[in-house]
Amino acid sequence: MMKKAENIIVGISIGDLNGIGSEVVLKTFEDARMLELCTPVIFANVKLLSFVKKSFPSASLLHGIDKLDQIVAGKINVLNLWKEGVDLNLGTNDPKAGEYAIKSFVAATKALKEGHVDVLVTAPINKYNIQSEEFKFPGHTDYLDQELEGNALMLMVQDNLRVGLLTDHIPINEVASHLTEELIIRKIQTVKQSLIQDFSINKPKIAVLGLNPHCGDGGVIGKEDDTILKPALKKIFDKGTLVFGPFAADGFFGSNQYEKFDAIIATYHDQGLIPFKTLSFGKGVNYTAGLNKIRTSPDHGTAYDIAGKGIADFNSFKEAVYLAIDIYHSRSQHTEISARPLKTKEKQL
Known part of the structure; x- marks a missing residue:
């Protein structure tokens, strides 16, 4: 109950x-x-x-x-x-x-x-x-x-904009070496499951951003998009997950293409966080998806420069509280629905 x-x-x-x-x-x-x-x-x-x-x-x-x-x-x-x-x-x-x-x-x-x-x-x-x-x-x-x-995944949320990360707090020069088929599959499945149970989206559509400029331009600017990302995404798609990409990251948000998807997964931290924080107008929330418990936080830091002055904007923290409560309700409903026995139609005589 x-x-x-x-x-x-x-x-x-x-x-x-x-x-x-x-x-x-x-x-x-x-x-x-x-x-x-x-x-x-x-x-x-x-x-x-x-x-x-x-x-x-x-x-x-x-x-x-x-x-x-x-x-x-x-x-x-x-x-x-x-x-x-x-x-x-x-x-x-x-x-x-x-x-x-x-x-x-x-x-x-x-x-x-x-x-x-x-x-x-x-x-x-x-x-x-x-x-x-x-x-x-x-x-x-x-x-x-x-x-x-579970498996923790940083998911930035503001209304219908949700941005997850394949890699998070690692140096740029290590990103490519961390991208493996196993990691990509695990992260996408975590996002999919979160969209279903935490946001009540039954058949979520997920976009994945490419690693290299223009997704490598056929290998001219890097081969990872063709050799790692594309095969992994095809394998996931063929098993029934609505995942699309990789998309060139430079124009994805500016063209409003992101609005067609329930979540976007960036390959590295700044690729996802810069457009997210630009679009979220200080109301973004950091949600730790993939765990058996619910944790949220505001999308800002300690802001030492204004500490103690009484002028801090509390909207992001308030949104973090709202989101935690919403996800709690969504998970409770998902659990109740999943626990219900399937009804079968009685055969007509």
């Missing part, structure tokens, strides 16, 4: 304390109507967030709790992960802030894994100051891939 809206518990990791994470989280739930959509639980410290609230007009009240069984619907719950005071150095790259960011993220992930929260929304971290002997991951996605079941 599906949960009532307000009973969907949204776990929130606080991100880098010296960035805009705390501000955009609190601004998102300043509107009381948000508490009719879900019950937020922020993994941080209530005194710290009360201090952050002073940097912008706020009438919301924070509800501090010490255990997850103390969550109250209709309140902005803050789980006190630490008791000590924290010295903020807003706008600075501080390893101490990284420690608290990871403490929040690891605890929120554990709560998600154990079912104490239904979805996870993560505020931005700094990939440099989070590194330690205990945490050696480039970012959120790699850790979630280890802790949760």
